[in-house]
Amino acid sequence: MKYSIITVNYNNRDGLRKTIESVINQTYQGFEYIIIDGGSTDGSVEVIKEYADRITYWVSESDKGIYNAMNKGILQAHGEYLNFMNSGDCFHDCGVLDRIVKQCVADIFVGRVANIGCDGNLVSYNMEAKRISMYHFFISTLPHQGCFIKRTLFGNHLYDESLRIVSDWKFFMECIVFQGCRIIQSDMVIADCEQRGVSGMMSELLKEKELILKSIIPIGVYKDYQSLSQLGIVAFDELVYIIQYPCLRKFLCKIMRVIICFHRLFSNRLNHC
Numbered sequence: 001m002k003y004s005i006i007t008v009n010y011n012n013r014d015g016l017r018k019t020i021e022s023v024i025n026q027t028y029q030g031f032e033y034i035i036i037d038g039g040s041t042d043g044s045v046e047v048i049k050e051y052a053d054r055i056t057y058w059v060s061e062s063d064k065g066i067y068n069a070m071n072k073g074i075l076q077a078h079g080e081y082l083n084f085m086n087s088g089d090c091f092h093d094c095g096v097l098d099r100i101v102k103q104c105v106a107d108i109f110v111g112r113v114a115n116i117g118c119d120g121n122l123v124s125y126n127m128e129a130k131r132i133s134m135y136h137f138f139i140s141t142l143p144h145q146g147c148f149i150k151r152t153l154f155g156n157h158l159y160d161e162s163l164r165i166v167s168d169w170k171f172f173m174e175c176i177v178f179q180g181c182r183i184i185q186s187d188m189v190i191a192d193c194e195q196r197g198v199s200g201m202m203s204e205l206l207k208e209k210e211l212i213l214k215s216i217i218p219i220g221v222y223k224d225y226q227s228l229s230q231l232g233i234v235a236f237d238e239l240v241y242i243i244q245y246p247c248l249r250k251f252l253c254k255i256m257r258v259i260i261c262f263h264r265l266f267s268n269r270l271n272h273c
Contacts, residue, residue, distance in 0.1 A: 002101060003031035003148065004079030008069040008086045010038035015088030015194070017047050022090030024054040028097035032056035034076050036069045044087075067159040067167045074154050081109070081148040084168075085191065089145045092189045099188060100148070107150045107181035108172070111190035113143040132185070134177050138213065138226075141169040145191035153181065165201055166208045178216075 005023050009016045023033055037044055037060035045060050057076050063069045153175055159167040175181040213222055
């Protein structure tokens with residue numbers, strides 16, 4: 001069995017139906033389908049029962065949060081690769097699994113995700129990173145809907161349930177940066193994801209990320225990444241990546257190196273004052 005598709009749901013009946021249909025209608029059928037429901041009371045369970053003959057395993061019971069539910073799904077999975085397509089999100093089209101089955105040969109395969117607004121229209125795509133590194137995780141993450149993760153990676157550790165928002169970010173960073181897991185990136189669009197309101201959680205998200213970063217990297221390294229981010233070099237680096245003309249790209253890279261040199265020079269002078 002190639003894939004285990006795991007859906008976590010809580011009181012999102014309509015979104016759950018959309019997700020289920022996007023999974024079961026895949027032309028490639030070499031997968032098992034697992035649904036972990038958090039004890040919904042909005043009719044979600046009735047939706048699950050409608051499709052019970054296409055679902056390998058499901059349960060509806062209270063849990064301790066989304067990562068606890070995702071861990072429950074992991075413990076029930078038997079596929080070589082795991083994908084988390086939570087309720088409301090769906091595969092981009094019915095041929096996604098067919099297209100990636102031969103490409104999914106690394107520890108983590110990651111494609112692109114289309115962000116869909118409340119009106120159902122495309123808002124944006126996540127930016128494909130030039131290189132997945134510590135720098136990338138300082139400013140961003142990987143979209144779990146667009147990732148296929150080898151099940152054996154979860155043998156070392158599951159998602160950290162003490163975190164409410166960034167546990168998948170922490171997991172990816174540990175696997176890729178610290179354990180050296182092999183990752184394949186693709187520009188293929190894997191999933192369509194509903195844009196959810198995160199402004200109210202942004203403060204907690206940043207707080208959790210800062211707490212984790214400071215616990216796993218030296219404070220001096222943390223400050224260096226922070227300085228680069230504050231300089232706006234993050235956006236500059238992405239701009240360099242998407243520019244198609246090699247000469248212009250080289251010119252912008254030289255400018256960026258000059259900016260970094262000036263920043264270091266003035267930072268050193270200030271530190272000695």
